Amino acid sequence: MTKITPKKIYIVTLILIINLIILNTRSYAEEQVEKNVYVVIINRLTLNDLSYIKTLDKLCKDGSIGLMNTRGSNGYYGADGYITLNTSSRAWASNNTSLFVNLDKSNNKIVYKRRTGRNSNNFQIGNLNINKLLEANKDEKYSPYIGALGDTLHKYRHKTAVFGNSDTADTFVRTNCLIAMDSKGLIDFGNVDTILIEDNTYPFGIKTDFSKIIKEIKEIRKKASLIVIETGDLNRLEFYENNLSYDMYLYHRTRILKDIDNFLKDLIKIIKKENSLMIFISPNSPNTKLKEGNKLTPIIFFGQGIKKGLLYSDTTRRKGIVANIDIAPTISNYLGINSSLYSGNPIKIIKDDNNKAYIDFLNRITKFVSKIRPQTLNIYSIFTIIILIISATIMFYYKYFKSRIKKISLLLLIVITIPIVLHIVSIFRHYTINKFIIYTMVLFLVIFSAILLIKDKYRLVFVLGVTYFTILLDILLNSKLTKYSVFGYDPIIGARYFGIGNELVGVLLPTGIIFLGLIIDKIKRKYFILLISILTILVVAHPNLGANFGGTITIAFANFCFLIKIQEKSLNYRNLFLTISLIFFIILLMGGIDLTINPNPTHLGKALSLLINKGPFALTNIVSRKLNMNIKLIGTSIWTKVIFTNIIILSIMLIYLNNILKEMINNNKFFSYSIISGIIGSLAGFLMNDSGILLAAIASLYISTSVMYVTIGYVVKRCTKEVGK
Structure with missing residues (x-):
């Protein structure tokens, strides 16, 4: 038996004290x-x-x-x-x-x-x-x-x-x-x-x-x-x-x-x-x-x-x-x-x-644009409803307003010129209502004066072309105008902070496709159209440019339908299936690029990731949210009235101006194709976007205005013939 000596007790005690100190130190270090x-x-x-x-x-x-x-x-x-x-x-x-x-x-x-x-x-x-x-x-x-x-x-x-x-x-x-x-x-x-x-x-x-x-x-x-x-x-x-x-x-x-x-x-x-x-x-x-x-x-x-x-x-x-x-x-x-x-x-x-000074500027301009945005768009929508009703009334009763028929075209040009004016005016970085109104009016007068210097038959093409290429160029240049435009997105709402929003998709869709239709009718060459259509789709779809998932489907549907029509082919099940397949391919391509190059994928990349990881049923929440938002907007938005007004006017034109419309369509075949494609694209935009009613309403505004503008020329001819008789 080992004898316990005071020395051994001392050593054991010392070892225990050292271990306790180490344990306490470790415990303290862990904290x-x-x-x-x-x-x-x-x-x-x-x-x-x-x-x-x-x-x-x-x-x-x-x-x-x-x-x-x-x-x-x-x-x-x-x-x-x-x-x-x-x-x-x-x-x-x-x-x-x-x-x-x-x-x-x-x-x-x-x-x-x-x-x-x-x-x-x-x-x-x-x-x-x-x-x-x-x-x-x-x-x-x-x-x-x-x-x-x-x-x-x-x-x-x-x-x-x-x-x-x-x-x-x-x-x-x-x-x-x-x-x-x-x-x-x-x-x-x-x-x-x-x-x-x-x-x-x-x-x-x-x-x-x-x-x-x-x-x-x-x-x-x-x-x-x-x-x-x-x-x-x-x-x-x-x-x-x-x-x-x-x-x-x-x-x-x-x-x-x-x-x-x-x-x-x-x-x-x-x-x-x-x-x-x-x-x-x-x-x-x-x-x-x-x-x-x-x-x-x-x-x-x-x-x-x-x-x-x-x-x-x-x-x-x-x-x-x-x-x-x-x-x-x-x-x-x-x-x-x-x-x-x-x-x-x-x-x-x-x-x-100068971080504080920049934030002061950013706060003021963002707050101002957010404040005037709904007011400006509401005023514009009401203004367009009034102008369209007046113009349509004069056209339907053209026999009684023969001397005023031609003047309607100026009213219609005003309607489709205002959006691009409101977009470009954002370059002035205004902070007050008075300055905004003055800058807008001056810019409108300058642009509209330039339009009036152009021959009648080229005015619509000019306005649509300037609008289309300005928006496209702005997206390519990092949306310098869009960030502070009333037709852009509002970071306070937080639905979108970059790319192209539904408002501008609603402008880009009809201006681009109707512009192309009018150009083909005039120059009789259609092969370059494919290049412009593909460019438009890619710009809207690219995650570092337009980055708009619903907008991509909208623009692609309209442009592919237009490309099918200009080849003198019908929009049958086979061609519609081909269109949907091409759109799906673009979504996969752009979504793959998004997931590859962006640490933070856009809606397109996230939707693709969700589709890959959880299957098609995982997208039901996205679709449900979009439908619910559209249902809500249908009941409350002024844009519902805009789209109904346009539908009613086009319907009445088909009834009361049927013969004149037939003559216009026969002489402007590709223009009529662009109108059909624009309507199809608007419907796709309505179904595939959170605020699709807004997109469809703005697009329908350009469609009905363009149809009325081109038809006026044939109404004037009809009036001239009747006067001659």
Whole structure:
């Protein structure tokens, strides 16, 4: 038996102490995080607010700034904007589905387990209504993965933390937790229950305890990779505004902004820039009481690797504009995690020494175009309805209006000249209604004067050709005009940020195909048409140019039908099958190019990927969404009235001007082929696009106007013959 001596006891004790020290050191090291991401929520923030938050304004000089689209599944306000930051795509939430509580109270743990059937283990914050949230998003049109960011971080053993809330006197408002939770509604660390202090001079008599947040962040920053901080008071002011006059609202807002400024000064002092990324964000758009009228909110990046510049993502492909779905992949990317869960893309930095000035410009021009866009298009649609009705009435009763028949052609030219004027005028970068009206009128007079210098028989060809080639050239030159055109896309709506939208497809389709039909009738040569048709299809389809999936099908259908007709062949089942096969081939080709060259595929590439991975039935959600949107627009849009007006006018022309139309068609065979092809393309556009009614209405406007314009010449001849008799 071995004898135990004091020396051996000493050695064993020393070894045990050393092992304990090593184990503790390892345990402590495991708790250390290499990087921190701080998401600081200043909800309802505007660019003008930066003049009060001096710290943020200063950070723009050392960091990067941009504008963020805040749209969730159903709007720009409330919990939608928060949860979309943490999902695979746009999602829906409400205060009721965001009942987050601290789980350190035993009763909350019991409630969580009773409702979910799971233990909350060591998580400090949980959503007691997580099941309601998941259930509510099952049938959402974007099929979001709820808690995608939280699950990704937990999968790679990163911890999350949340501090603060926007509670009012009688309501829990803890939507900030939606940003960090996983799919179980759990967050590792934080405090959302005891983070407010009483202050009767603030809305609801409460305010955020910023000193407590600073203290608790100091304790947790070595454990949590993602730390979400809700400043809260600005959001509370939003809920309290109905109790305030405008002056008192501004008074409280100014105080709160200065409080936030002081908090940010203290926060930055404890942040290590060399291993931290700070994201200052406003998930919801600004308060309507401020009359800002803009649903894009400022977003600022500061920290490791962030240079002075502008934010950019492959989702928007717009310098200075990003989407809320880009936040989750950006956080994952910074922490060294690759994930295929997100539909957004990591945000990048474009160096720009005048970043703040550019964002001010971008904010003003985007807000202005968004404001006048629906008004201008509505006025234009009403104007066209009136002109078409007047013109059609005079044509139908031409025997009584013989002296005025020829003047109708000028009215019709005005109708089809206005869109290209509204498109080109965007080059002037106007910011006020008065300037927009003046520039538009001057440009219209210049273009229309040039049209009047041309012989009657070439005027329609000229207008259609200028419109067609201007749009095509603009797409090839990175859509310089389209980005700020009322016929372009609106980044505030967020349906499209680049390429060619349905409005311009509705213009490009008829102008191109009718232009070609008129040209063939005049020069009697048709072989070069194939080249132009293919060029148009490829430009609309290419992922780095038009990037419009529905538009590709629309343009391809119209052009292939036209090519069949000019070969004097009928549109029988065989030829229609051939057309569909060619379109399918183009989609495969362009979709393959999209998936190959783009890290972030467009709708075309995503649709092809979905088709390959999940089969044809996976596309039913896309088709269903497009049909539902069209059904909604049919009942509410002014463009429904435009398309019905055009259908009625063409139908009446077939009845009352049948003989004149026959004569026109016999003498303008290829023009009539282009009209038929344009109608087929419009129908395809209606069925294959989210806002297909708008595309079809604009296209039908050009079709009926062109038919009326060409027919007028034959009506005039008929009047002349009758006068001679």
